[in-house]
Structures are given as C-alpha cells and as structure tokens.
Amino acid sequence: MKMKKLRLYGFNNLTKTLSFNMYDICYAISEEARRQYIEYIDEQYNAARLTRILQNVSSVIGAHILNIASQDYEPQGASVTILISEEPVEPQDADVVCHLDKSHLTVHTYPESHPQKGIMTFRADIDVSTCGRISPLNALNYLLDSFDSDIVTLDYHVRGFTRDVSGKKLFIDHRINSIQNYISHQTRRRYDMIDVNVYQENIFHTKMMLKDFDLNNYLFNKNADELTERQQRQIRRLVRQEMQEIFHGRNMPSMP
Structure with a gap:
C-alpha cells in the first residue's frame, strides 16, 4: 500500500519499528537426522546469507x-546488525551516525530441537527500525517471502511525534488499521491471521499460521510414503500441536 506523503515542518522524528518472529517446523526421525537438520538450517541461514537479505531490505526501504x-555462533545460530540512515552519510560525520543510531536492521536465528520428540523448530527474529520518512512496512512482503515460514508474529509500533507545517503534532504520518493492510493478497490467502491492536498507542500485532498442511513439507530427508499410517498420524499430530502452541502462545494438552 502506497503511503500518502504529508508536508512536515523540519525533521520527521517518528520512530517506526516492525518486528518479526518467524518459525519453521520440521520433524526428524532419528538423532542423526536431527543433527543433520541443525547443520542444514545453520548453513541455509548463516551470517553471510542473512547479511544479503538485510542489504536487500535496506535497498527496498x-x-x-x-x-x-x-x-555466526557455535554450536548454531547467527546474528546480523546493520546501521542505516535516511540520507547518505560521509565517514567523517561521526556525530550524524550517533544521531541516527535508532535506524537499524537486525536478525538473530535460533535452530533448536525438542529434548524428547523429533520436533525441530527454527526461529528467526528480525527488527526493522527507522527514524524519519523511511517506512519499514515497505520491507514486509520481501521478508515474508524470504523466509516462507509456518508461523509468523508481527509487531509494528510508531513512537514519538513530528509536526506538520502549521505546527500541529502528528503521532503517526500514515493511515493503518492493521498490518494485514500491507501484506500481499497472495500471502494473505495462504495464512490464517489474528490481529491484536492498540490503536490509541499506535501498536499493531498480527499472528499468522500457514493453512495448508502437507506432511512431506515437514519431514527432513524423508517422504511420507516411507512411513506407516500410524507413524504419519503421530508425526502430523506432533507437528500440528507445535504449530498451534506457537501460534496461540501457550502449552496445550496433547492432541488426539
């Protein structure tokens, strides 16, 4: 959604932060498969690739x-932080860099496994925080497409204020009633979504869970037809429960 530009007086002091918690769920049959999954996901989302993704985010916004x-971390995981500005900054302008330190991009990854079950969960936490006219919402669909996750929680918060040319305070400089307004139609069709918004505080929260469930998409180095019907039912139950618990934010009784 294209934002309507407002005529402002002086510098735009609004701080806009878009935060993602993205989760991918997988089932690994054996201890060896679990170890291989951790190695695979750690390589897929190493610091070099995450840096390229955030560099593209910078270009998009x-x-x-x-x-x-x-x-990169041992035994697994990676982090990237990029400091950004609205305008180009010459290296000698150190004081300007300090002034713009609230504009940044960060990503942290957390591959992990259930201690008793074969459930593997990969989480990526991403923050796109800007100060001024740059909108982190412009990077929303690029990041959703880059990670293609099973569950996503999104938080968008606008803080501070700026002024229009008449001196009137503006506590937000664009229209929004839901983060979903900025998610592509193709993505919205693929997910179930819930909003929890605090409009008077310019706080917007959206949770997303993938609708379609194909067991083959959740098995690591295995096909569903290699398993018995009983194994398929058990794995499907475990994966669904993991997704439901993350989506609803609470532990739930074992699903039948």
Missing part, C-alpha cells in the same frame, strides 16, 4: 547502509 556487523 530506500535506506543507506552505514555499518554492518555479523556473527
């Missing part, structure tokens, strides 16, 4: 990169 810090 029209920001300028000031600094990049990235790190």
